[in-house]
C-alpha cells in the first residue's frame with residue numbers, strides 16, 4: 001500500500017496501520033529508528049522466507065533465501081537511487097531457514113529482528129525512485145511491510161530532532177495491500193471514501209433489489225511492436241471509471257461513468273435503482289462499515305509496465321527478431337509485439353463487502369513469414385508463437401524467448417512443406433497445450449451458467465449425467481499462480497475457485513456468476529467477469545483444461561491408422577445451442593499406420609461439443625497449459641483466459657480439407 005504522510009501525522013498513522021496489520025514488531029522498528037538521519041529504508045520482515053519457499057519460481061535460490069533476497073533488495077534500491085542510506089530490519093529465525101542467522105528454528109511466533117545499517121551510502125533521495133525501488137524490491141524480497149523514510153540530514157541526530165517523512169509504505173499483507181492500492185488510485189484522488197461508496201449502495205437499495213455492486217477500475221496499458229526491423233512505441237493508454245449495477249430477479253440495470261466522482265456515482269446509483277420497482281425481491285441492507293472480502297494470492301501486485309525501461313523493451317523486441325532470423329535463412333519477415341497492462345479494481349458489494357485486485361498482465365508475441373522458391377514458384381507461410389501471464393516483463397528471459405521463436409519459426413517452416421489436407425470423417429489426435437482451445441469452445445462455453453439457466457445450451461439440465469467418455473475430467477480453475485486466466489478475486493468480489501465441471505465423464509457443475517448462481521440456486525463459482533467498468537459481468541471461463549490420462553503421445557499417434565494429428569489451431573467458433581464447432585488447424589500432420597507422413601494445410605475440424613467428448617478414446621499423460629496468449633470473446637466482451645489439455649485422440653470427427 002502507499003500512504004503519503006507528512007510531518008506529525010506520521011507516527012500515529014503508521015502505528016495505526018501497523019496495528020491493523022498485527023505486526024507488533026513494527027512498533028519496535030519505528031521506535032528504534034532515531035539513529036536514522038538520512039533516507040531510511042526499513043524493511044520489516046515478519047514471516048518472510050515463507051513466501052520464498054512457497055514461490056521458488058519468483059527467483060531466489062531456496063538454499064540461501066533470506067540472505068540473497070536481502071542483497072537483491074539492497075541492489076534494487078541502490079541501483080535505482082544511487083547510493084543511499086539503507087537500514088534494513090530483517091526478520092531472523094525464518095521458517096525453514098536452517099543455518100542462517102544462527103537460529104534455524106521454524107517457530108511461527110518468533111519475533112527476532114536484526115537491524116542492518118548500511119550507512120556508508122548517503123545521498124539525497126528521489127522519492128519516486130525510492131518508491132519504484134521498493135515496489136520492485138518487495139516483489140523480490142518477501143517482506144510483510146516496507147517503510148521508506150526520507151529524512152532531512154541532520155548533524156548530531158537526536159531522538160527529538162528526528163523528523164522523517166514516510167514516502168511509501170508497502171504492506172505485504174496481500175488483501176489489505178491490494179485494497180490500499182485500489183483506494184489510493186480509485187477513491188482517494190477523487191475525494192471518495194468508504195462512506196461515499198456505502199451511500200451510493202444505499203441509494204440503490206432504497207428500492208427492492210436482489211443485488212447491487214460498484215466496480216471501480218483503473219487500467220494502464222502499453223504496447224510496443226516491431227515490424228520490418230523498426231520498433232514502434234505503439235499504444236499507451238490509461239482508462240478509469242466506475243460501473244454501477246442493480247439486479248432484481250433476472251433484470252439488470254447498469255450505468256457507468258468514466259468520471260469518478262461522488263456526483264457521477266450517485267447519479268448512476270439513482271439511474272439503476274429505478275429498475276427495481278417490480279420485484280418481490282428482498283431489500284438489501286448496506287452495513288455502515290465495510291468488510292473485506294477474502295481473496296487469493298496468485299500473483300504479485302506488480303506494475304509490469306515499469307518492470308523494464310523503454311530501451312530494454314526495444315532491446316527485447318530486437319532480440320526476438322535477431323533470433324528468428326538467425327534460425328533459418330528462409331525467415332523473411334519478423335513481427336513481434338510486447339504488451340503490458342496494470343489493472344486495479346475495487347468492488348463494493350451490496351452487502352457491504354469490499355474486494356480489490358491488482359492484476360498485472362504481460363504478453364510477448366511473434367509472427368514470422370518464411371519463404372522458399374521451388375521450381376520458380378514462391379511460397380510463403382506464416383507461423384506464430386508467444387506467451388505471457390500475470391507477472392513483470394522480466395519473465396521474458398532468453399530461454400523463454402527462444403521457445404516462442406522456435407514455435408513460430410518451426411510452424412512457418414513446417415507449413416512450407418505442407419500438402420493439402422484430406423477431407424472426411426476420421427480419427428483426430430490433438431496435441432497438448434493450446435489445442436485445448438477446442439475444449440474451451442466446444443465444451444467450456446456450453447457450461448456457462450447463463451446459457452444453462454435459460455436452457456439454451458446443449459448441456460442444459462444434464463448435471464449428473466454422462467456427457468463425456470470415461471477418463472475425461474474438465475476443470476475451470478482460476479486459482480493457478482501467475483496464469484493469464486487467473487484472478488485473486490472475480491469481478492463481482494468473489495474469490496476464484498478450482499471448479500470441476502466434468503469428472504470422469506459425468507457433468508458436475510456449471511460456471512457461475514452471482515446472478516445466475518442465485519437464480520439457479522447454487523453458489524457462485526468465482527467466474528463473474530467483465531471486460532471493463534463499462535460492461536456488465538457474465539459467467540466466463542478462467543483457465544479451462546482437461547486432466548491427463550495414462551497414454552504416451554507415441555502410443556496415441558501410433559494407434560492412428562489413418563487420420564489427422566493437429567498440433568496448433570488458429571481461430572474457432574461454436575454455436576452454444578447446437579454445440580456445433582468449427583476449428584481451423586494452423587499446424588497439422590497426416591498420419592498413416594501410426595506414423596507421421598507429412599504436414600498438411602487447410603484442415604478444419606468440424607464437430608459437436610457434447611458428441612466429441614463422448615468419442616475421446618485415448619488421453620495422454622502430457623497435460624500442458626498453453627503459453628498464455630488466450631483471449632475469449634462473448635457478447636462483445638473480451639477477457640484473458642487460459643486453456644490446456646493432454647494429447648488426445650477423438651474418433652469420428654469431420655475434417656474439412658482442401659485435397
Ligand SMILES: [Zn+2]
Pocket residue numbers: 440441445631632633634
Ligand atoms: Zn471463449
